[in-house]
Amino acid sequence: MTAEPLLLVGELNTPTVWPASAALAPGGDIAVARVSLAELAERYGTPAYVLDEDEVRARARAWRRALPDAEIVYAAKAFLCRAIVDWMEQEGLGLDVCSAGELEPAATRGLPPERIVLHGNAKSPQDLRTALRLGVGRVVIDSACETARLAAQVQGPDTQQVMVRVLPGIEAGAHPKIRTGADGQKFGLSLADGSAEDTIARVLGRPRLELVGLHCHLGSQITEPGPYAEAVRRLVAFLAGLRDRYGVTLPELDLGGGFAVAYLPGDPAPTPTEYGRLITGTLASACAEHGLPVPRLTVEPGRSVIAPAGIALYRVLAVKRSAGRVFVAVDGGMSDNPRPALYGARYTVRRVGRASDAPMRAATVVGRHCEAGDVLAESVELPEDIRPGDVLAVPAAGAYQVSMASGYNMTGRPPVVAVSGGRSRLLVRRESFEDLRARDVGL
Ligand SMILES: Cc1ncc(COP(=O)(O)O)c(C=O)c1O
Numbered sequence: 001m002t003a004e005p006l007l008l009v010g011e012l013n014t015p016t017v018w019p020a021s022a023a024l025a026p027g028g029d030i031a032v033a034r035v036s037l038a039e040l041a042e043r044y045g046t047p048a049y050v051l052d053e054d055e056v057r058a059r060a061r062a063w064r065r066a067l068p069d070a071e072i073v074y075a076a077k078a079f080l081c082r083a084i085v086d087w088m089e090q091e092g093l094g095l096d097v098c099s100a101g102e103l104e105p106a107a108t109r110g111l112p113p114e115r116i117v118l119h120g121n122a123k124s125p126q127d128l129r130t131a132l133r134l135g136v137g138r139v140v141i142d143s144a145c146e147t148a149r150l151a152a153q154v155q156g157p158d159t160q161q162v163m164v165r166v167l168p169g170i171e172a173g174a175h176p177k178i179r180t181g182a183d184g185q186k187f188g189l190s191l192a193d194g195s196a197e198d199t200i201a202r203v204l205g206r207p208r209l210e211l212v213g214l215h216c217h218l219g220s221q222i223t224e225p226g227p228y229a230e231a232v233r234r235l236v237a238f239l240a241g242l243r244d245r246y247g248v249t250l251p252e253l254d255l256g257g258g259f260a261v262a263y264l265p266g267d268p269a270p271t272p273t274e275y276g277r278l279i280t281g282t283l284a285s286a287c288a289e290h291g292l293p294v295p296r297l298t299v300e301p302g303r304s305v306i307a308p309a310g311i312a313l314y315r316v317l318a319v320k321r322s323a324g325r326v327f328v329a330v331d332g333g334m335s336d337n338p339r340p341a342l343y344g345a346r347y348t349v350r351r352v353g354r355a356s357d358a359p360m361r362a363a364t365v366v367g368r369h370c371e372a373g374d375v376l377a378e379s380v381e382l383p384e385d386i387r388p389g390d391v392l393a394v395p396a397a398g399a400y401q402v403s404m405a406s407g408y409n410m411t412g413r414p415p416v417v418a419v420s421g422g423r424s425r426l427l428v429r430r431e432s433f434e435d436l437r438a439r440d441v442g443l
């Protein structure tokens with residue numbers, strides 16, 4: 001199809017929220033990887049999620065280029081399926097998983113298990129058993145009681161490499177619910193109250209556990225590199241204290257993920273190079289100051305690899321006015337994207353597949369679920385002649401939408417379709433009524 005580069009009104013000269021391959025196409029359409037979004041809506045039905053494979057791969061490679069000496073592990077919680085495991089494996093990334101369920105696709109696709117990191121504030125016995133059976137590279141210990149539980153499961157003469165997740169006392173991230181770098185929430189162990197050091201001492205007392213480093217994850221959608229530099233300074237000072245008090249020099253430092261993407265045009269979204277430059281510079285100088293060798297760095301980007309590659313497609317079911325507002329109701333909602341309801345997240349929306357001269361007006365895009373808070377996009381500009389049957393495309397939809405999709409109202413979770421080089425293919429099929437019925441085994 002013929003297409004021109006996507007320069008949307010109001011988005012000129014600002015970072016785009018669309019994949020690099022997105023282009024305006026005839027008839028009010030948008031093409032991604034040379035595939036028409038309107039045609040995808042027709043072919044796969046709606047709601048549906050589209051992933052630009054080349055965008056995902058390019059973003060993975062950008063992290064590798066930005067931090068060539070570091071280990072890059074993709075945070076599977078952002079979105080995982082078997083194809084993603086393959087793409088990450090081929091691009092040289094590892095995987096951050098936080099359950100046996102996320103481990104399963106990784107293991108069955110042959111990703112080397114030493115490139116897998118297992119997290120979780122409350123790992124189940126099955127999570128730990130599966131991790132040990134598959135030989136995951138590192139388990140991140142998140143509580144003192146986990147130390148004994150994990151050590152007891154490691155079969156001698158094996159040892160398991162572990163990190164301890166610590167709280168550097170830094171508040172960062174787009175919303176209080178996703179800030180995890182300071183005391184007073186469920187993740188990690190406090191540097192300030194001594195619980196991090198106490199757990200480290202316990203780990204050092206367990207010969208089956210090999211402590212290789214510290215881990216922290218400050219939060220998510222962090223829009224500037226500064227908090228990472230501060231975390232590096234605090235963690236390196238703590239590493240120096242451990243060396244002085246316990247005689248151990250830990251060889252690894254994992255800074256977690258949290259790197260922001262643009263949801264609205266112009267949102268701040270530093271590049272991997274910008275994050276990487278400040279992190280590596282600070283790490284080198286802090287280690288020099290404390291006379292420590294520079295530890296091997298790990299980062300765990302999730303959103304920054306996958307969010308901008310994803311587009312959600314919906315079909316309009318109803319349009320109505322209430323109290324002077326225009327509500328455009330679509331066939332998805334909080335069951336495929338809970339982020340607006342959870343964090344007040346904002347999105348842009350475009351109609352695709354029908355051109356008109358109608359002026360734009362403010363509308364609120366809502367879902368079909370039985371909650372007044374089921375809002376997908378507050379106050380977005382849509383053509384005045386929007387009507388049932390129109391297709392809407394929501395960019396920056398690749399992370400924490402399908403992976404957090406629920407079964408609310410039994411509407412069935414949407415499919416995920418990959419596009420690349422003018423072709424599309426189904427990665428995850430739509431959840432059918434048969435799927436829902438199959439789980440309902442009572443009488
Ligand atoms: C431990 C850990 N690592 C990495 C991530 C990935 O975060 P993001 O998708 O914001 O990069 C998360 C989620 O916030 C996390 O909890």
Ligand SMILES: N[C@@H](CCCC[NH3+])C(=O)O
Pocket residue numbers: 077178220221339343399400
């Ligand atoms: N789910 C969150 C981010 C939390 C990431 C996991 N620790 C979001 O959609 O923004």
